Amino acid sequence: MSKETVFTDLIREHQALLYKVTSVYTDNNLDQEDLFQEVVYQLWKYFDSFRQDSKITTWMYRVAMNTAIAHLKKKKRRPNVLPIAEVLIKQIDLIDEVYEERLHLLYKYLHHLNTLDKGLIFLLLEGKSYNEIALITGLQVSNVGTRISRIKKKLRTNMTKN
């Protein structure tokens, strides 16, 4: 199998992962498209450097999240942009109002977090263990636990306020 085929298979298989990472670090459809393209470009660029000693998804999370850091930009008012929750709702043809509302709130809370906390909570939502989160973020396992409890507390306070 050619390198191109292996890569396209990989991206197709894990497009949901990339879609979610890019949605966490952007707040509208245009920025998300930009970031998505940049992440795919960076994954391709470093594809040869992937070593089999870690899971491919761990490597993908790392490259995608590292790319997102450099992509952070100031919010600009632009016409014809869709808020990110709307983009996702359209993407999955949602008809459940309660779920829609939860998704809106989820992204609202996520976008209020700083870059580090955002990354940690994203990996937690993805169902990653503290060990995996530590592996991707470079934090110590105990530090991951402490930080996550702190973020959860912050989120709870925000939720109570609303």
Place this chain on the structure above:
Amino acid sequence: MEIEELQAAWLQMSTELKKQKKLTDDIILSMTKEKYQNKFKKISTYETIGAIVCFSLALLVLIKFHSLDTWYLQICGLLTLIFLIVLPVLVLKTLNKMKMIDISKGSYKENLSQFIKTKNSLLKLQKLAIGISFFGLSFIVPVTSKIISNKDVFLISLKIEQYIAMGIAMAFVYFVSRLGYIGYKKVTNSAEELIKDLE
């Protein structure tokens, strides 16, 4: 609403997204080949153009330096040269540092820390440039006036209208510089908070 409900919403979204297979091989391959302009390439291009302009102006001042015939104009000339050479070099150096971040190797924490530190240095340089550009008027104007029209502004007696125009220009530059400075200060402060949190 509870955190568990948010997690449930995320899980539901993940399941729905997994069912979607919208990307084709052609789209994916076009993303790997397309030479799009990312944010850094854009910033680098602007800063490089800016630096080329500054270096060209510095070269012009250097060539015409002999026309600065008094000690105070020569001091102004030297300050102008420093302003036109040192700041762009520092900015380009910082941008290069930002480009060197290897996103495939470093962890999220390392990259975030390095990125924010470098970005902060860049913002501080820009903040400094804003500050200097305000005071810069006092040494750049005499140099350009002497080089372009061979007039020593320190010896010319100005008319009332010219004083008023100069006052308005100074007030405008002060206002813009202050606004920019406050904006940069806010951004650098929040970046410094995050750096502290990472350490």
